[in-house]
Amino acid sequence: MKKTILIILGVFIFLLASLVALPFIFKDKIVERIDKEIAESINAQVYFDFNNISLSVFKRFPHISASINDFGIIGNPPFQNDTLIHVDQMQVDFNLKSVLFGDYPTLTGVHVDGGSVYVKVLEDGRANYDITYPSEDGEEVEHNFKMGVDLIEVKNVNLIYDDRSLQYFMALGQIEAEGKGDFTLDVYELPVRAKALIADITYEGTNYLRNKQFQGETLMNIDMNQMKFSFGDGDFALNDFLFDLNGFVALPDEGIDFDLNFAGKDNSFKSILSLVPGMYTESFSSLKTSGSMDFGGFFRGLYSDTSFPFFDIAMKVNDGMFQYPELPRPVSDIQIDMQVKNSSGNLENTSINIPTFSLNFGSNPISGRFALADLVSYDIDGALVGKLNLEEMTSIFPIEGMTLKGLLDVNAEAKGRYDSIAEIIPVINAKLLLSDVYVKSADYPAPIEHLNVNATVQNKTGKMNDFVVDLTKFGFELEDENIDGRMKIADFSVLNWDGSVKGTIDLGKMLKIFPMENLIMEGKIKADLLTKGSYKDVEEKRYNRLDTRGQVEVNNFYFTSTDLPQGVRIHQAKADFSPDRINLTQMDSRVGKSPLQASGFLSNYMNFILEENAVLKGQLSLTSSKFDANEWMTESSGGDEALTVIELPKNIDFSMSLAADEVIYDNLNLKEVRGNMTLKDGVLSFTDAGMKTLGGQMTLNGSYDPRDITAPLFDLSLNLADLSIPAAFEAFNTVKAFAPIAQHLTGKFNSNLNLSGILAQDMMPILSSLDVKGLLKVAEAAYQNSQLLQGITSLTKLNDTNTLLFRNLSIPIEIKDGLLSVRPFDLKLWDYQATIQGSTGFDGSINYLLNMQVPAGRFGAQANALLATISGTDANASTLIPVSISLGGTYNSPKIGLAGGNSIENLLAAALKSRVSSERENIQEQVTQQFRAAEDSIKREVQLKAEIVQDSVKKEAEKKVADTKEKVVEEAKNVLKGLIRPKATKPDTVKPDTTKKNDIQPRI
Known part of the structure; x- marks a missing residue:
């Protein structure tokens, strides 16, 4: 018995020692195989350090795991300064037998912990992820990896997707995802869990989501034969807003086929509030709320160059209320009924219907409605009515360092069709009144007082020539200085205007009341201007009919900012306005440390202001x-x-x-x-x-x-x-x-x-x-x-x-x-x-x-x-x-x-x-x-050198110009850095585009 135990124990120790020693015995061969497959598969600069590769059979036995730190891929020109992928830590699992003895290594698992992905597509469609070797006939080469992956894990990864051909931008942070399945099958199920911070999603210049927490869990069915990806019942959330998503997305030969249904899940009115910018803060959990919310809809059909899916999205809020615990008044009696619908698959036939919209700011009710029949005839029926006490509003939404008083009265109604060819516009009757508004900033001892705005927009017949916008009064007082103005615009087809502004404004005082970061501005501007004309005359280039005249005087003006640290000071400047020109009769200034005097004139200025491609003409005399x-x-x-x-x-x-x-x-x-x-x-x-x-x-x-x-x-x-x-x-x-x-x-x-x-x-x-x-x-x-x-x-x-x-x-x-x-x-x-x-x-x-x-x-x-x-x-x-x-x-x-x-x-x-x-x-x-x-x-040798130098300088200049377009990317990275709280033991995983690695062997 004792002998048997010793034999078993000896065999176990031998097997254990073998498992420990196996990776060291075959490390060189395994690493050589990995490097060979990378070289044959990836046409880009892959950087990693062989000394950082470790092997183990214990992490996912019986698979062998290769772990590496600080791994990445840098793109080819014109993406040579962009890091496509950087991974802090990565573990790749292989079938051990396939690596040692097989012709094709089988990949069985991928684990990523920390890193960043930057996908960039240029306006001409070139993409930095296009890094595989094409074959001679243009088709991608098949490579020697076999996909037997049954586990994918991703933790703490940031993603920026910048597609300039589609004008689409997305920045995600702290991505965590996990999927398990038999990826070798043509049809398989894949349970997926994921969460991420949606820092920014922008399409064609319009921002759709910013600073939202996303998480989801669902069971996907993958059909690789039909390229169809189905979603089973699952749980998804944006901030506190819960929803369900089921259906499928398929990739036929042309376009993308959608059949998705979504609906709110166990939501209250507080859930939808979590999506409102500025409200989802650390104190959101203490927000007092009540009311119910219902949300649902579908998105169904083929998206292609010639078609668009039809959809129906609806949301309803009943008896909503919210109140910050430390403030005395709530926003209550919130009623919202909204539907956005398209039944034809033609995006121009989209309709918007909001039959109910109402709420109370404390004791101030606001109500309205809005309906838009389509995006072709633009049949509109809308109204907004409300009276708002600004002092009471700031007790609900306080503005730090600012005191507001006065009344805002809005009563607007519009109904009818907009048709520029038939010269038809909706019947409009709208009034806006700001009465005796008081604005006091904690940064300045004196308030803005007697701020009054009285404006009406009317069209009683629906004809363009009956359209009138009348700003009968605009003005305010600041200490002993005041501004008064008026403006009237009539006849929508020709846009006749008649207005004036007169008074003095102290820029230094205004900046203290409404401070702007990293900017200093002071001085007084005194104006007495009258303007009268018609945009029809502008279009017909009859500038002699435009009458703008008066004087503007600037005294003791000073401006400096981050972009202009030298500063500009205008001791005194005077300009006279007439319909055809602006005469700069005097300007005594100092730009930085340099004194500068100027005089002259500008002509064609009205055309320059009103037309996009108009040319501003002038003559200046400068002395210093x-x-x-x-x-x-x-x-x-x-x-x-x-x-x-x-x-x-x-x-x-x-x-x-x-x-x-x-x-x-x-x-x-x-x-x-x-x-x-x-x-x-x-x-x-x-x-x-x-x-x-x-x-x-x-x-x-x-x-x-x-x-x-x-x-x-x-x-x-x-x-x-x-x-x-x-x-x-x-x-x-x-x-x-x-x-x-x-x-x-x-x-x-x-x-x-x-x-x-x-x-x-x-x-x-x-x-x-x-x-x-x-x-x-x-x-x-x-x-x-x-x-x-x-x-x-x-x-x-x-x-x-x-x-x-x-x-x-x-x-x-x-x-x-x-x-x-x-x-x-x-x-x-x-x-x-x-x-x-x-x-x-x-x-x-x-x-x-x-x-x-x-x-x-x-x-x-x-x-x-x-x-x-x-x-x-x-x-x-x-x-x-x-x-x-x-x-x-x-x-x-x-x-x-x-x-x-x-x-x-x-x-x-x-x-x-x-x-x-x-x-x-x-x-x-x-x-x-x-x-x-x-x-x-x-001469020939020097000429060749000259051509090389000029080409290099040209490329560097093009890169510098292109860098200005990268600002949105860098801003997104900064947003990610600011929104993500890095773990104390982990460095920031967002890498700069330009990657230079020292003491690391570049591969390929």
Whole structure:
């Protein structure tokens, strides 16, 4: 007996040890198999660390489980900066036998704990989840995984679905889901449990759900043959609102087939209140409520390009009431009966019927009704009647820090059809009266008083020309200042208007009463305006019939915000209005630290206000004693200041004159800046713009064209006079790149240049895109102490100094395809006649040929000795020796060599023996031809580099522009972060789009 127990115990220990050791024995093979299947299945960057993979047979015995931390997939271009999937922890279960011995590994379980999914579809339909390898005939390749999954578990995952082709956006947080079933069958049942935070669901710009808690449990029937997904009886909830959903969703060849029924389940009036924004808070459970609620409907039919499902949705509330425990008055006697219905499958035949709507705000009753027959004829029958004491309303819905008093009286009724072609509108009789309203903010000692609004909307016959909106009075008082106005609009077909506004408003006081976050504004605006006209005249462009006149005066205005931290201050500004223009007679302001005065006019302003594509025209004169443009640079992520591309409006036609005593721009200090500018069709043009800078005078004409914001263009004609060479080197990146020699030059230069190219997003020229032609003139300059000079004197053994003096140089230059080409020009190097030609690349490379004529005697004793050995020639110490020197490498690290000879001694011997006096030109011509052949090859290489750089810059600019569209995604992520309370032991699982992993092996 004892022996038997020991044998059994030994076998058990052996089996246990085997189970523990098995994953370690076969880990390399299993990991290799997983990696192989990923590589063959996924066409994207998959990142994970092999060292983070662990294997176990105990987690889901008899399956073997592979666990990994920090796993993810990054999309292919144009989604290379988007993380499609990131998982904090993932466990994948396999059939062990299939992994070790089978041809096809069988996947039996998936468990995800923490992570994020970001699905993005572009306007053209490209999607970041399209990461499988297509076959040659366009069909997806079958892969070697077999699906035997019987368990899927997901915990704490966030999902963002951003489909720009459908204008559909969804953000879900804290998703938890669990499903079990035999997925290998064609038809199987799948019990599902799930819950999530619905942070945002928006379709075509309309938000449908925000900040709602969802949970559900149901039994699904999956029919893969018919692609039909059926829902059995289940429990679903949005916040406290419970409902049942049953039926099916099927995917036929065309469209989506729906047959869904839904109904409220065990709900009270409090349940529907949980869906009202702002009410489902931590104190919701203590809310006092009563009343019943019924909800139900169906959604049935085919959704496709040509059809829409029919539906019927109904909700009824009887005797509803709610009251916050700490407040004295309830909202009571709530009666709502609503039905939205479509029986035809044509969405335009949707009807809305609300025969009953009523409630009491304390002792203030409000009641109404509304019926809309369809979305074609727009037959309407509606009414709203109510009187509301604002002081009593705030005892039901208090507004923190705000006291309200006064009366709101609404009595409105509309019945009839709207038909713009037949010029028919409903009969309308509506009155709105705000009486003696008092508004007091805790942030400001004085209240807004005597706020009165008296408005009527009437149409007694149903004809458009009988339509009248009459705002007979609008006004309020704030301390000793008041605003009064009126407006009357008549005849709906032509929209005649007649109105006025007069008074003074103190913006600082208003902002204290109605504060706005991260914004400071103060100052007074005084207005006395009359306006009269017809929108029909606007459409017919009869602007001379529009009569708007009066004055507006601004005093001590100041504005600053997060987007405008520099601040704008207007000490005083006056404008006169007339029907055809606005005259800015005075504006004394300070933008940031810079004083700025302006005057001028705007015309076509009524058309600009009333028509979408109208052009605002005008003329402005701007003057400043000192303008600091660097204040308006944007701050980069690294904290450094950098310019950014400025997009110009296309519907403004302005001519401007500018006069500034001093302008600070980047590292330049510009004096006596004068010029004229024209802004038209989104292009800014300069004419006769002049300034003193860098010790000389600069005049320019040209344009800045940012209509393609990813590749803004510039085109300039420059006239430069007496500019300092070293100062130009320090100030201009273009000079540093293409004329590095300037760092060792002293003196001044003149030039006439035509300059064009593309600007990068920091408003600096893309060097590889420059197109420049011109003539550079140097009256006198000194060149000294450079590695280039030292290399030449060392190579030639000429006993000359490391200083050169230049006089009266004219250098023709051209920049194209990233290469500065210098055509041959003559100059004196020391006392020798020389010719220089060559190029400098935008990448810093140089390639020049220097041809000199050097008297033989200048080469020293060795040359004299060679002369003495050569007889029968007329060579002597004054014989000119042709010396050709090649300059390559970079300017600061030059490669200097003799063209046509490997040493100066060999060059001397060959030249003298060849009777130099008759053949020296042939030698240099041969060298020059060889140089030009090599130059062509270098040009092609630099041009290729230039194209690559420009393509890279273009893509980066397109990404920057696209990033503006990503704001909604980032905002959704921030919402998820703010709404989700992360566990103390777990980090935030929402990952940024741009994923960079260090110390992790990228796969594929």
